[in-house]
Amino acid sequence: MARDGSGGQFEVPCHDEESGWFDSASSCYWRLLEPQPPADDPVWAGHTPGDGAVYNGQCPGQPLAGGFRWRQNPPPGAQGPDLEALAEEAVTKMRLLGADIGIAPKSGGLGTVGVPVWVWNGPSPRTTGPTSASATALGVTVTATATVRNVVWNFGNGTTVSCPHPGTPYSPAFGLTPPSTANGQCGFAGYTRVGDYTVAATTTWAVHWVGGGQQGDLTTVRNSQVPVRIGELQVVGQ
Structure with missing residues (x-):
């Protein structure tokens, strides 16, 4: 289930070919950004390639909540099933x-x-x-x-x-x-x-x-x- 900007909920697919895998904790789809941004890109937030990774988030009903994000570990569900x-x-x-x-x-x-x-x-x-x-x-x-x-x-x-x-x-x-x-x-x-x-x-x-x-x-x-x-x-x- 995803949340919209007013706190309502609606169903979304677990996987989207363009957006990646859905993470219910953030109510966003996440996909590993490929290729990863250059080391001097501000999105790394002071980290270096190899120290975590940058993901692209798309959040149904919350268009401003996604975007590129550095994360130490993959978002839950972002890699799909084991x-x-x-x-x-x-x-x-x-x-x-x-x-x-x-x-x-x-x-x-x-x-x-x-x-x-x-x-x-x-x-x-x-x-x-x-x-x-x-x-x-x-x-x-x-x-x-x-x-x-x-x-x-x-x-x-x-x-x-x-x-x-x-x-x-x-x-x-x-x-x-x-x-x-x-x-x-x-x-x-x-x-x-x-x-x-x-x-x-x-x-x-x-x-x-x-x-x-x-x-x-x-x-x-x-x-x-x-x-x-x-x-x-x-x-x-x-």
Whole structure:
């Protein structure tokens, strides 16, 4: 709401292409003056460029209240909404998940010492992407799109493998061939000791956002894990 010269109130848009963003405290629109005035301009009021900035104010219903003003800090609302905060809000709406872990040997079953372990991330918008969401404030909408950058697999025995792809589900046709990251597969040559292990997947999501005339990038991490039990090969007749 803006105030007129008689103290009355009336509605105004939060943003105006020419005037900038509305600040309810001063009842004025404010826009950063670009370019900034020369250092010897009286509008600096004894300050120097870099010490605060000069803004142009336009006040609906109060034509004499605006004009160029030096301010140490931006007027409230003069910079519009926090675009990065809107991007984070959009990410929250996506409800991103860690890897939907597929594993051979099967989780809950029994694997064998020396047999290759294969892992993969079940594809879906919330586990591999891409997926998008938007958030809006003060008339500005930011749209963010997330895709998985990589998954780091920790096999609980000191072995870690980073995969920039979802991986390939194991097929009996692969036999005892170890998985190859270069071939779009994830895993390792196998455990050397019997025991119970936790296979943990750390998924790094890359997020690109666009809105309010700007764009940017951020990352976020999700985790998931499954247990696996490894035993020795039993030979019939021993």
